[in-house]
Amino acid sequence: xxxxxxxxxSIGYLFVGMLVALCIYTFIATDIFKKDYANxxxxxxxxxxxxxxxxxxxxxxxxxxxxxxxxxxxxVITYQGEQGEFITHRVxxxxxxxxxxxxxxxxxxxxxxxxxxxxxxxxxxxxPSSVLKLIAVLLIVFILLAFLNFDKIFxxxxxxxxxxxxxxxxxxxxxxxxxxxxxxxxxKSTGNTVNIxxxxxxxxxxxxxxxxxxxEIEVLExxxxxxxxxxxxxxxxxxxxxxxxxxxxxxVLNLLRIKNDTLTITxxxxxxxTKYQYVYKLAQILSMGDTKELEETxxxxxxxxxxxxxxxxxxxxxNLRNKIYEMPIYVFLxxxxxxxxxxxxxxxxxxxKILKYKVQIDxxxxxxxxxxxxxxxxxxxxxxxAFMQKISIKFDNKKVFELERIERYVKLKNYxxx
Numbered sequence: 001x002x003x004x005x006x007x008x009x010s011i012g013y014l015f016v017g018m019l020v021a022l023c024i025y026t027f028i029a030t031d032i033f034k035k036d037y038a039n040x041x042x043x044x045x046x047x048x049x050x051x052x053x054x055x056x057x058x059x060x061x062x063x064x065x066x067x068x069x070x071x072x073x074x075x076v077i078t079y080q081g082e083q084g085e086f087i088t089h090r091v092x093x094x095x096x097x098x099x100x101x102x103x104x105x106x107x108x109x110x111x112x113x114x115x116x117x118x119x120x121x122x123x124x125x126x127x128p129s130s131v132l133k134l135i136a137v138l139l140i141v142f143i144l145l146a147f148l149n150f151d152k153i154f155x156x157x158x159x160x161x162x163x164x165x166x167x168x169x170x171x172x173x174x175x176x177x178x179x180x181x182x183x184x185x186x187x188k189s190t191g192n193t194v195n196i197x198x199x200x201x202x203x204x205x206x207x208x209x210x211x212x213x214x215x216e217i218e219v220l221e222x223x224x225x226x227x228x229x230x231x232x233x234x235x236x237x238x239x240x241x242x243x244x245x246x247x248x249x250x251x252v253l254n255l256l257r258i259k260n261d262t263l264t265i266t267x268x269x270x271x272x273x274t275k276y277q278y279v280y281k282l283a284q285i286l287s288m289g290d291t292k293e294l295e296e297t298x299x300x301x302x303x304x305x306x307x308x309x310x311x312x313x314x315x316x317x318x319n320l321r322n323k324i325y326e327m328p329i330y331v332f333l334x335x336x337x338x339x340x341x342x343x344x345x346x347x348x349x350x351x352x353k354i355l356k357y358k359v360q361i362d363x364x365x366x367x368x369x370x371x372x373x374x375x376x377x378x379x380x381x382x383x384x385x386a387f388m389q390k391i392s393i394k395f396d397n398k399k400v401f402e403l404e405r406i407e408r409y410v411k412l413k414n415y416x417x418x
Contacts (some may be wrong), residue, residue, distance in 0.1 A: 002342045008392065013292055022040065025038055025040065027122070027374070028213045036084075036086075037119065039067060043065065043066055043067065044064075044065050044067060045062055045064050045065065046062070046063050046065065046078055046086055047060060047061075047062055048060065048061045051105065051303055052103030052105060052106050053088060053089065053103055053105070055102050055104055055106050056076065056090075057125050060128055061125050061126065061127050061128070062125070063078065063088055063122045063126075064123050064124035064126070065077075065119060065120040066120045066121050066123045068120050068121065069115040069271075070324075070393070071099065071115075072091065072095055073092065073093065074092075074119050074124075076089070076091075076121070077089070077090075077091055077099075077101065077120065077247075078118075078121075078122060079124065080117055080119060081117075082111075082383060087101070087155070089102055089103050089106075089110060089284045091102035092109060093321065095112075098112040098114065099112065099114065099115070099118070099182070100112055110126060132265065167283065172318075172321075172322045172325060173324075173325045173354050173357065175193070190301070192270065192273075192400040193267055193268065193275070194266075194267075194395050194396065194400060194401075195267055195268075196265065196395050197262055197264065197265050197267040198263060198265065198341070198342070199264070201341050201391065204387065204391065218245065221355075244323075244326075244327075245327060245328075245331055248323050248331065249331065249334060249335070250393075252320075252335050253338060255320070255347075256315075256342040256344055257342075257370060258340060258348070259342075259344060263343060266340075266341050271303070272340055272343070274302055276302060276337070277302075277401070277406055278301060278302050279336045279340070280296065280403050281410060282297060282333055282384070283351070283381055283384050283385050284369065284406060284410040284411075285410055285414075286330065286333070286369075287370075287378070287381045288410060288414045289369060290413075291368045291369050293413065293414075294368055294369075295359055295368055297378055298356055298359045298364050299356065299359065301352075302396075304350040306352055306353055313346055314346040314349070314353075314399065315346070316347070316350045319387075321350075321354065324354055325352060325354055325358065327371075327379060328367070328380075330370075330380045330381050332351060332354075333381075333384055334380075334384050335351050336348055336351055337384065337387070337388060339351060340390075388403065389403060
């Protein structure tokens with residue numbers, strides 16, 4: 001839509017520019033250099049003053065004339081008369097070197113002329129009435145559009161408020177990310193389809209969480225040996241961040257369950273497999289620490305451009321949206337994974353759009369990379385990768401997940417770049 005607007009705008013500017021240039025050139029040619037008419041790439045134009053060609057050319061019509069002296073019988077031509085006036089009539093006879101013309105409504109033929117008197121042949125007639133009709137139609141269309149968008153037009157041109165830009169509160173997602181609500185056409189399922197029971201997915205997640213809790217207990221036992229105030233402060237902040245992440249993930253999972261309460265089996269077709277592979281690829285790149293490749297992959301996804309949805313339809317209310325916005329990148333990837341497993345395209349697209357926006361404004365790469373000493377974040381990425389691999393191994397009887405191939409590709413590219 002934006003591209004179409006730019007094209008229309010460019011064409012409009014070009015058309016207006018050409019008209020202005022034509023007027024300036026005509027003025028210079030006729031008033032300064034005292035020529036009888038302007039030559040514009042082999043063409044010129046005249047305004048018809050009489051009704052001698054009525055029915056074909058009316059009074060005040062503009063005729064576009066191709067310059068040249070070769071004419072044929074029945075051509076409508078413009079020539080210069082004995083008094084220097086320009087006449088537009090039809091050729092009715094050619095006798096030797098003489099050309100006989102006559103107006104369509106005239107009863108008598110004109111005086112004979114020669115090729116030297118001919119300016120050119122009429123190629124186009126522009127009627128002011130047609131132009132006025134076109135303008136009237138455009139005005140009607142504009143009025144209808146104005147009624148449909150009266151509030152925005154009133155704010156922009158009367159009050160002076162910019163309807164396209166809204167102030168963004170720091171730490172929140174801009175509203176314009178979710179402004180349009182086009183109807184999304186359902187894509188046909190193509191390629192292999194993997195059926196994954198939701199109950200088994202939740203069991204895999206539960207088993208993994210139990211294993212992670214056991215690992216955390218072991219880590220805490222080692223950390224508690226060190227008793228330094230600074231470390232205690234850092235540990236408290238880290239634990240607070242962990243609690244927020246767990247709370248958000250639980251909130252998202254509950255929302256996905258409620259939105260898709262009738263879903264018992266995930267039917268992962270080619271479209272969803274592509275997105276599953278894409279999230280896995282992002283997790284692998286993030287684990288490698290390749291910030292440049294990560295940004296490039298997020299900005300140019302392998303799947304089609306995402307859709308915009310109404311916030312309520314997507315389930316991304318402002319409070320939840322802002323909570324997600326504040327999360328580290330690995331939390332985004334985990335949410336995207338569960339949106340896929342719950343077959344929720346609206347939620348996936350909405351969260352992905354927030355992710356893409358945050359990557360765009362992350363000039364210092366704080367969001368796009370994991371610090372070397374951030375063992376918790378690294379463990380979360382490894383955990384997500386392991387979870388996705390378990391899903392793949394358990395249900396990939398058709399060898400369609402191809403996670404091993406993606407992992408090899410990322411490692412190879414990382415090796416080549418470094």
